[in-house]
Amino acid sequence: MITPAKTPILGTEEAIERLRSTVHAKAKNFYAVYSSILGGIVTDPALMVLPLDDHMVHRGHGVFDTATLANGMLYQLDQHLQRLLGSAEMARIPLPYPPEKLRQIIIETAAASGRRDASVRYWLSAGPGGFGLGPAECVGSAFYVVVFGAEFYPASYYTEGVKVVTSTVPIKPPFFARVKSTNYLPNVLVVLEAKDRGADNGIFIDERGMIAESSNMNVAFVTKNRVFRHPPFDAILSGITIQRMLQLARQLVERGELGAVRIADISVAEGRDAQEMLLVGSSIKVAPVVEWDGKPIGDGRPGPVAKKLLELWYEDVQNATDQLVAVPYPEA
Numbered sequence: 001m002i003t004p005a006k007t008p009i010l011g012t013e014e015a016i017e018r019l020r021s022t023v024h025a026k027a028k029n030f031y032a033v034y035s036s037i038l039g040g041i042v043t044d045p046a047l048m049v050l051p052l053d054d055h056m057v058h059r060g061h062g063v064f065d066t067a068t069l070a071n072g073m074l075y076q077l078d079q080h081l082q083r084l085l086g087s088a089e090m091a092r093i094p095l096p097y098p099p100e101k102l103r104q105i106i107i108e109t110a111a112a113s114g115r116r117d118a119s120v121r122y123w124l125s126a127g128p129g130g131f132g133l134g135p136a137e138c139v140g141s142a143f144y145v146v147v148f149g150a151e152f153y154p155a156s157y158y159t160e161g162v163k164v165v166t167s168t169v170p171i172k173p174p175f176f177a178r179v180k181s182t183n184y185l186p187n188v189l190v191v192l193e194a195k196d197r198g199a200d201n202g203i204f205i206d207e208r209g210m211i212a213e214s215s216n217m218n219v220a221f222v223t224k225n226r227v228f229r230h231p232p233f234d235a236i237l238s239g240i241t242i243q244r245m246l247q248l249a250r251q252l253v254e255r256g257e258l259g260a261v262r263i264a265d266i267s268v269a270e271g272r273d274a275q276e277m278l279l280v281g282s283s284i285k286v287a288p289v290v291e292w293d294g295k296p297i298g299d300g301r302p303g304p305v306a307k308k309l310l311e312l313w314y315e316d317v318q319n320a321t322d323q324l325v326a327v328p329y330p331e332a
């Protein structure tokens with residue numbers, strides 16, 4: 001007996017109609033998308049789609065970065081763009097346009113979103129052209145930008161602190177940790193494992209027993225003798241936020257609020273003995289860790305350096321003109 005087909009075969013009009021009717025509720029947080037495939041910007045979420053034959057989709061041959069849009073300004077756009085270009089070079093993805101044009105497209109997509117506060121994420125991809133492995137078949141590399149409303153971390157992260165666990169997920173080898181590619185499977189698994197264990201996030205430890213980083217954020221410490229500590233950047237992602245916080249922490253040293261800033265390997269034992277532990281990144285900003293593997297860090301409460309650096313982050317986003325790029329919104 002032949003079973004009647006249950007999977008409809010859709011015509012073009014019907015498929016487009018379904019793209020429209022199946023837009024989910026959360027897509028209201030997607031404000032604008034640029035696609036080099038379309039050669040322009042769309043604001044209808046139904047059209048925010050990628051070709052399945054793009055090698056970023058089926059081979060993970062793509063790199064990305066994210067900048068924060070705050071008060072109508074793109075914060076540290078050039079640093080994030082520079083890291084994107086570095087990632088593309090490591091992933092051997094040729095640029096579809098010169099860097100100035102990529103920058104212009106990001107700024108214009110932010111403007112088209114009409115939003116003054118959002119996240120702006122962009123990808124360079126090997127591009128579409130088939131389902132093979134090597135990019136030789138690709139018709140040309142692709143560039144995509146999305147402006148979206150990110151979900152915020154709970155306020156308790158900052159007022160009560162964050163709980164972390166040591167992850168059992170294998171850490172990426174140094175080369176893959178340094179390139180911000182779309183292969184974030186270990187990063188996703190580290191969060192899922194932490195949640196399973198009743199914590200908020202996980203910490204990657206390298207094979208030498210040294211502290212590396214967290215899911216999509218860096219990990220810093222303040223020792224009992226007031227030294228701001230961070231691991232070297234040769235086997236982890238060089239976070240734009242921590243790089244800025246290291247500059248600001250040096251100002252705290254000049255003002256006598258910290259003893260020193262030191263970048264060197266940090267063993268798990270040293271980390272557990274710290275006065276403060278901090279998670280730092282574009283999405284979390286600066287959050288205090290109060291518990292690691294069920295044991296308190298310092299006195300088990302958010303510490304003053306985490307608080308101070310978070311304040312400095314907010315000040316930076318408001319006032320640091322050398323870190324801000326104005327978005328040219330159309331006249332209202």
Ligand SMILES: Cc1ncc(COP(=O)(O)O)c(C=O)c1O
Nearest residue numbers: 216217218237239240241281282
């Ligand atoms: C693995 C990883 N480490 C660290 C960071 C922090 O980097 P940034 O401060 O540029 O967001 C991120 C986020 O991009 C990340 O994905």
